[in-house]
Amino acid sequence: MFSESKKNRGVSTEGAKEQNKISQGxxxxxxxxxxxxxxxxxxxxGNLKTSGKVVVGKTGFVNGEIECDSADFEGKFSGKMVVKETLSLKSTAFIEGEVITGNLQVDHGATFNSTCVMKGSVKTLEDDGKRGKRKKERIA
Incomplete structure (x- = not known):
């Protein structure tokens, strides 16, 4: 029993599963x-950085940068957002700025006035150029 607590001394994993709430007002x-x-x-x-999920309710507003694992928006956002997995925008969401995400899900009615880069789907121009040359070589 005592040896277990000594092994984990100074390392807390409890906060990783907890949810933080910033209330209306x-x-x-x-x-x-x-x-x-x-x-x-x-x-x-300001900026919000977490390895967890961010949920912005209808009355929520973030003006700054967000870096997180996944996010669901019903409220407003202005700034730069980096979402490793899925960014989900509900019909009441209003997003403006710069977005980098793995996946994007947008419900009808959501406002998305942003530049968007989706990781994993981005092709480099060099790769496209090589493919084009190969096709031309085959034709000739």
Missing amino acids: TTITGNIEGKGSFRIEGRIE
Whole structure:
């Protein structure tokens, strides 16, 4: 029993599964970093970085940068967003700025005024040029 606690001393994994909530009527100015998920019903003026999921409710607004594993939006966002897995935009979402994501799901009615790069789907111009040359060589 004591040896188990000595092995894990100074290392906490509990926060990774916890959900942080920023309630409606709350405004946070500054940077936030965590391991758990975040539910935002209030306002963030700054950057949010987490290895968990970010959920922005209908009353939520983030003005800054977000870096997370996955995200669901019903509220508003302005800035730069990097989502490793799936970014899901519900019909009430309003997104503007720059988005980098693995997958994008947009419901009818959502506003998406952003530049968007999807990882894994991006082809380099060099690869396209080589393919074109091979086709031309075969024809000739």
